[in-house]
Amino acid sequence: MISDKMTRALNEQVNREMYSAYLYMAMSAHCSQEGLKGFANWFMVQYHEEMLHAMKFYEYIQRQGARVKLAAIKEPPAEFESPLDMFTKTLAHEQFITRSINDLMELAIAEKDHASQIFLEWYVTEQVEEEENDNDIIAQLKFIKDNPQGLMMLDRELAGRAANMPTDFSKGIESAMAASGA
Ligand code: OFO
Numbered sequence: 001m002i003s004d005k006m007t008r009a010l011n012e013q014v015n016r017e018m019y020s021a022y023l024y025m026a027m028s029a030h031c032s033q034e035g036l037k038g039f040a041n042w043f044m045v046q047y048h049e050e051m052l053h054a055m056k057f058y059e060y061i062q063r064q065g066a067r068v069k070l071a072a073i074k075e076p077p078a079e080f081e082s083p084l085d086m087f088t089k090t091l092a093h094e095q096f097i098t099r100s101i102n103d104l105m106e107l108a109i110a111e112k113d114h115a116s117q118i119f120l121e122w123y124v125t126e127q128v129e130e131e132e133n134d135n136d137i138i139a140q141l142k143f144i145k146d147n148p149q150g151l152m153m154l155d156r157e158l159a160g161r162a163a164n165m166p167t168d169f170s171k172g173i174e175s176a177m178a179a180s181g182a
Pocket of ligand 1 (some may be wrong): 017
């Protein structure tokens with residue numbers, strides 16, 4: 001059982017995760033348009049990760065016998081100045097998500113909601129990885145600056161990011177994860 005307040009907060013997080021997916025989908029589309037196929041791949045993998053994040057919240061709300069309430073997803077930007085601009089915005093967005101996960105954890109602690117605390121721990125760990133990945137790529141992009149060769153090398157490297165992400169959630173998260181080998 002979870003409180004109405006926690007249910008509302010978790011539903012808001014479903015929306016934030018869906019927006020994250022939408023944002024990275026927009027960045028992937030922009031990269032494809034610019035001929036940066038490796039960057040496009042990286043952001044599309046990120047899109048799938050975000051869908052998984054959203055679906056985990058969705059399933060948790062339902063497993064707690066609470067009601068999922070979906071809201072409109074904000075329109076993401078469509079134009080970006082450069083790969084560095086995209087990753088700077090990605091990091092800023094992930095820092096926002098980290099703060100929202102921390103707020104959820106604070107609420108779970110205040111409500112002595114142990115199940116939600118344990119559930120949210122996965123996201124706390126995940127956000128460290130998300131920010132670390134973005135910081136690593138930002139550092140490389142700052143090093144590359146305007147060097148087209150460096151950018152092409154990084155594009156090839158990012159093309160290698162494999163999804164290993166579930167895309168079919170019809171049988172629940174566990175079975176989706178097992179089927180994808182994630
Ligand atoms: Fe990118 O971690 Fe979810 O939103």
